[in-house]
Amino acid sequence: MGLTGKPLLILAIALAVVLFTVTVWCWPRLARRSAPAVLGRVGMLLATQVAVFATVGLLANNSFLFYGSWADLFGRKQELGVVTDHASGTLAAKNIVRVGSQRPDVPGGALPRVGGRIDKVVIAGKRSGIESSAYVYLPPEYFQPAFARRKFPAVVVLTGYPGTSENLIKGLRYPRTAHERVKAGRAQPMVLVMLRPTVAPPRDTECVDIKGGPRTETFFADDVPRAVSAGYRVGKRARNWGIIGNSTGGYCALKIGLHHPGRYAASAGLSAYYKAAEDPTTGDLFHGDEAARRRADLLWTLDNRPQPDSSFLVTSSRHGEANYADTRKFVAKVKQPAQVSSIVLDSGGHNFNTWRREIPAALEWLSSRLSES
Incomplete structure (x- = not known):
């Protein structure tokens, strides 16, 4: 899946919406002060924020094309052979x-x-x-x-x-x-x-x-x-x-x-x-x-x-x-x-x-x- 393609952006948006919805739905069940409940709240907030930031980053990259590919994003050189x-x-x-x-x-x-x-x-x-x-x-x-x-x-x-x-x-x-x-x-x-x-x-x-x-x-x-x-x-x-x-x-x-x-x-x-x-x-x-x-x-x-x-x-x-x-x-x-x-x-x-x-x-x-x- 390409870094600048619409499929990845749609997937990121869908994931952010799903995680937000799940967080709201599960929040009352995680309201206890037990360690598992606290870890659950932290984990869900973190996952939702990462999904939102990823979506915003993909939107910005699709608009301005800071990076054209995954290899470009991670700094891997893609040398083309010359015949x-x-x-x-x-x-x-x-x-x-x-x-x-x-x-x-x-x-x-x-x-x-x-x-x-x-x-x-x-x-x-x-x-x-x-x-x-x-x-x-x-x-x-x-x-x-x-x-x-x-x-x-x-x-x-x-x-x-x-x-x-x-x-x-x-x-x-x-x-x-x-x-x-x-x-x-x-x-x-x-x-x-x-x-x-x-x-x-x-x-x-x-x-x-x-x-x-x-x-x-x-x-x-x-x-x-x-x-x-x-x-x-x-x-x-x-x-x-x-x-x-x-x-x-x-x-x-x-x-x-x-x-x-x-x-x-x-x-x-x-x-x-x-x-x-x-x-x-x-x-x-x-x-x-x-x-x-x-x-x-x-x-x-x-x-x-x-x-x-x-x-x-x-x-x-x-x-x-x-x-x-x-x-x-x-x-x-x-x-x-x-x-x-x-x-x-x-x-x-x-x-x-x-x-x-x-x-x-x-x-x-x-x-x-x-x-x-």
Whole structure:
């Protein structure tokens, strides 16, 4: 029984109701002062409270997808094997392997030409040496004869830390939102490459190339576009690629877009921060290299490095977000030839509900700045 499935949630609710009812019914019979009666009361109260807390926890996890599976909850790694197929022209030879597929949660999702398809893949980075699983959403047009020769624009979509890539499908609903925007005539069909920035779990690398450690920036800036454009019909130029993320993923998206305009023409940070975190989850990212630390500070980079010919989107809320002041600073520091746009809500916290309010407009913005090959 899956951690995020409805059956487990229904079972937990039913168990909590049954235990509550049994406790109320048995309480008069356990009113005596004998040791068995006292132990019975304690046991029933404890069981009822555990059931209630479990139900609340499952409800919260189903809404925000903090954990995507039992293995994720208990910290067990689930490494996917990578098949090396030496026949030329295969996906494996291009460092991307499809290991499964699923239907999107959209009308007609059973038919790829109507609802599109979500592939689960493993990307093996040639330059970084990093291997990571990802989900690739292919829009319905990808399977339609009228678009058979088209190379689509692509968008890398990143979760926060320590989120799972499933969050992007189930919690933030990127494929469904992209499908709806295209159907409404508000966006062009785009391929979405959805993954988490935590490529060396449980460490939060902040999308930094760490000396002697994971080369996360290289993986997202170089390996991912190369692998995906080799395995799918997407363009290879910067104008064909965008990147978006929330929280840590938002910082990564803006950072990679700022430092790699030759790979990404547009970058969007939802509730992003603007300087690499350094805490117990990150470890020593810079090993005393102050130049690398300054480079990871986006506000410093805008002040001290040539600005790229690319576009940025940042989001915040006047009430409820801690990044509001720094977001205003980022907007003020962007100069030509770079361009900046923003989404500022009156109120909204650092959570899925806020990001779901921003994603439709963000996807439309990305669509307007990317082109097919």
